[in-house]
Amino acid sequence: MTYKYTITGMFCDGCRTKVEKTLNAMEGVEATVTLDPPIATISMQKPIQTTDFQEVLTAAGKYSIKVFNPNDLKLPVEEVAVELPKNAAGKYYCPMFCEGEKVYDDAGDCPVCGMDLVKAPDLDSAKLLFTCPMHPEIVEDHPGACPICGMDLVPMEPKDSEENKAYNELWSKMKIALLFTIPIFIISMSDMIPNNPLTKILDTQTWNWVQLVLSLPVVFYACWMFFVRAWKSILTWNLNMFTLIGIGSGVAFLFSLVGLFFPDIFPDEFKTHHGTVHLYFEATTVILTLVLLGQLLEAKAHSRTSGAIKELLKLAPTQATIVNDGVDKVISIHDIKKGDLLRVKPGDKIPVDGKITTGESTIDESMISGEPIPVDKKINDDVIAGTINGNKSFVMVAEKVGSETMLSQIVQMVNSASRSRAPIQKVADKIAKYFVPIVVLASIVTFIVWANFGPEPALVYGFINAIAVLIIACPCALGLATPMSVMVGVGKGAHSGVLIKNAEALENMNKVNVVIIDKTGTITEGKPSVEKVFSTQNNEAELLRNCASLNQYSEHPLAQAVVKFAKLKEIPLIEVNDFEAISGKGVIGTVSNDKVAFGNKSLMEQVGATVTTELENKIIAEQKLGKTVSYIAINSVALGFIAITDAIKPTSVAAIEELMRQGVEVIMLTGDNENTAKAVAQELNLSSFKAGCLPEDKLNEIKRLQAEGKIVAMAGDGINDAPALAQADIGIAMGTGTDVAIESAKITLVKGDLQGIVKAKNLSHAVMKNINQNLFFAFFYNVLGIPIAAGILYPFFGILLSPMIAALAMSFSSVSVIANALRLRNVKL
Structure with a gap:
């Protein structure tokens, strides 16, 4: 069966x-x-x-x-775009994602590609510990006095990170490898010196034994891990870079052992004029040492690629000052609870998300939003963890702590995105699947061709060039080309206020040719204010009371503007029954036994309200001035309107102009009326817009554009935008918007500014350009390097590539890819 x-x-x-x-x-x-x-x-x-x-x-x-x-x-x-699970923090993963999202509890090497597993950063800032400078055995989790001598406890230095441990371990092995490899190299190269001075001390055979002894610590200690990985790769048939290194250097070492112990079994062309066999202890140890050097440099570079997450983690302070009954006390940030009152002193980092309750200040939010201009804050204004207070002191109430803070969510998003897998990676994956067998076959062919057609000593030439082919090939450069660029690019975006959910979104943003934008909260400030209340019966106060009472149950920015305006007018709100929010239209309910409807013209039609021509004309006149106008109907009769203004963000015009300059079509879809939408579109020089859009209309418009082959990005900030954000190829949420919108989007703009779309587009272009450079370098390196190592230049120029030079080139190929990815940190967005 x-x-x-x-x-x-x-x-x-x-x-x-x-x-x-x-x-x-x-x-x-x-x-x-x-x-x-x-x-x-x-x-x-x-x-x-x-x-x-x-x-x-x-x-x-x-x-x-x-x-x-x-x-x-x-x-x-x-x-499929791969990303690590949210619980991967502090665990180990393969930087080439050989096993998708799989993570390991302990350090080691990848069972597929053999590379060192990398530790995913712990997303919680480390708990600060305190110790006594006189009695280091005293360790406390809070500041205070030493119980022995009474001195103030001081913060302990943080321990070495996992990356530093890995680097330090490799550096220790590197020192051992260099200590023994350099003498071997000197002994071997001394044959090139006329009247070799070393042979006056010991004969050639004895020096060969010295080379063997010196090579043992390099092969069996400093670089033994490469052979373990190679053997494991062969057993599991997951052939990788270490398969080639293990075979190449292993064959050279075993050949040298046999040549040292049993020289008589070799033909004369393998022997020196002293009668001893040409040994390759120096090639073995130099190759392994250079590969170790590559691993060392790679470990250092890996720690730099995850630097964005480390820098974000450093933004969170370790301590805070809590105010209890008017008394200030320093506590650990981990001990803060919701509702705690915290004092933030001049120059302090804000410990958690919350609101100012007493005082005012200027706060530097550049590390979160990417904008260098400090923001003025007063009572009831929101403050964000990790931002820096200016030169005034204030008291705030803690509203979001621990993993709930915006900083923690940013770190989580950056961590997930930087370790996700972009679709372009499939190119490298397809090649890598056949890479090692092809290289081994090329090595065998190289030996056969040289042994049969090469000049004397043909077997020696064939042997050396076959090893060089094995050593120079580097599948890791292919594997690292994409993930390194993604990791650095996502970190760069986070520092510029552009949060990217995964690598697929980062790649696809570069292909976007249509951007759809909402109006309220996206193009405009999202902070509407009531400008006029009009009643046909000259009872504006009563009309405002009914509307404000109805809108107190709504989260919509326009509703909040009406409620705020009523409170400023000191108009009391009353109870409402049968409240219902109708998406894209408005709200209805029963106020003092009257059925009240507040919303757009579609809502008036739905509730069957009559609108006089005079009232309609007044509304149209307001709309042509760019104002949003909501009808007010009581018992199915329209009795007035409320005109609301929402200023266009200063950066919206410049951002839209830049997107259009880059060839991106910008379309505004809004639930507002035709007249208001047209006035806004004219101010922004938009050639295309649609008014009166319900959530399903935005969704259908995106589907229509996608059916035409367009790559669509949608920017929005409200609950009603969530379906369209999810449907778009790239959903872009304003960080100032609702949680539902942010959850539905693939990119979040912390500042809620259209300029962020330009930054996201520029970042995507820079990352994809960087990835293509890396892939080209990796392909070009192998396509050029393998034939040269095989000896293709020898018939024309007499050039052969030493296996040691091949090892140096192989080691630096991966490092070069990482170094190129690191250039993204300096890209201007």
Whole structure:
């Protein structure tokens, strides 16, 4: 019995191999698994339930299996964007995402590619500990006095990060490798000196034994991990960079051992004029040392690529000053609870999110918003954790603490996005799947060609060039090309107030050719204010009371503006029954036994309200001035209106102009009326807009544009924008908007400013350009390097590439990719 099943959760050939082995380990099962398409063809001796297959796959990883359906293949497996789970903080993952989102509890190397696992940053700022300068055995989690000597406790220095530990361990091994490799290299190269002075001390054979002894610490201690990884890769058939390094350097070392112990079995062309065999202890140790150098530099670079997250974590202070009964007390930030009153002194970092209750100040929010101009704050204004207070003191109430603060959410989003997998990575994945076998085959062909057609000593030339081919090839440069750029780019965006949910969004933003924008809160400030209340019966106060009472239950910015205006006029609000918010139209309810409706013309039509021509003309006149006008109907009769103004953000005009200059079509979709929308569009020089849009209208417009082949980005800030944000190729939420809108979006602009869309577009372009540079470098390096190592230049120029030079080039190829990615930190957005 043979059946087909669809497998989800596979992202590379390593995943495919693991799934196939897991299924074949089941009794009576023969399985063949393909990655593209992601199908398992399973032959079984007796019927097996799909749940049984699922049980063994769940134990192997986050894989799912179901009976094959042709519709499952509509989306290629490589299009899936991979990102680490939210609980990955503090755990280890492969920087090349060989096993998708899989993480490990302990440090080690990837079982697929062999690279060192990287630790995902802990997203909670470390708890600060205090100790006594005189009695270091005293350690407390809060400041105070030493119980022994009474001295003030001082903060303890933070321990080395995981990256520093890995780097320090590699550096220790590097020192050992250099200590023994340099003498081996000197001994070997001394043969090139006329009247070799070393042979006057010891004969050549004895020096060969010295080289063997000196090579042992390099091979079996400093660089032994490379052979372990190579052996593991062969056992699991997850061939990788270390497979090539292990085979190349291992063959050279074993050849040297056999040549030292059994020289008589080699033909004369392998021997020196002293009668000893040419040994390659220096090639082995130099190659391994250079590879170790590459790992060392890579570890250093990795710590820099995650620097954005570290810098964000540093923004959170470790202590805060709590105010209890008028008394100030310093506490740990981890001890703050909602509702606590906190004093923020001049120059202090704000500890948590909250509101100012006493005082006022100027706050530097540049680390969150990317804008360098300090913001004036007064009583009831929001303040954000990690921002820096100016030269005044104030008291705030804690509203969001721990993981609820905006800073914590930003760190979480940056961490997830920087470790997600972009669709462009599939190019490298497809090549990497066949890379190592092709290189091994090229090495064998190189030896055969040189042995049969090369000049004497042909076997020696063939042997050396075959090793050089193995050593110079570097699949890691291909694998690192995308994730390194994504990691640095996402961090750069976070520091500029552009939060990107995953790498797929970062890549697709570069392709966007249509941007749809909402009006209120997106183009405008989102802080509307009532400018006029008009009543046909000259009872504006009563009309305002009814409207404000109705709107007190609504979250809409226009509703809040009406309530605020009524409070300024000291008009008391009364109870409302049967309140209902009608999305895209307005609100209705019963106030003092009267049925009140407040909203746009569509709402008036829905409730059957009559509108006089005189009232309609007055409303149109207000709308042509760019004001938003809401009708007021009581018992199905329109009795007046409220005109509301919402200033256009100063940056909206410049941002829209820049987007259009870049060839992006900008369309405004608003629920407001035609006249108001037209006035705003004219001020912004927009060529396209649609008014009176309900949430489903925005959704359908996006679908229409997508059907035309357009790549659509949608920017919005309200609950009613959530469906459109989710439908768009790229949903962009204003950070000043609702949580629902932010959750539905793939990009969030912290400052809620259209200039952020320009920044996101520029960042995406810069990252994709950087990725393409990395991929070109990796492809070009291997396409050029392997033939040169094979000796293609020898017939024309007499040039051969030493395996040691090949090792140096291989080591620096990955480092070069990372160094190029780091240039993104200096990109101007």
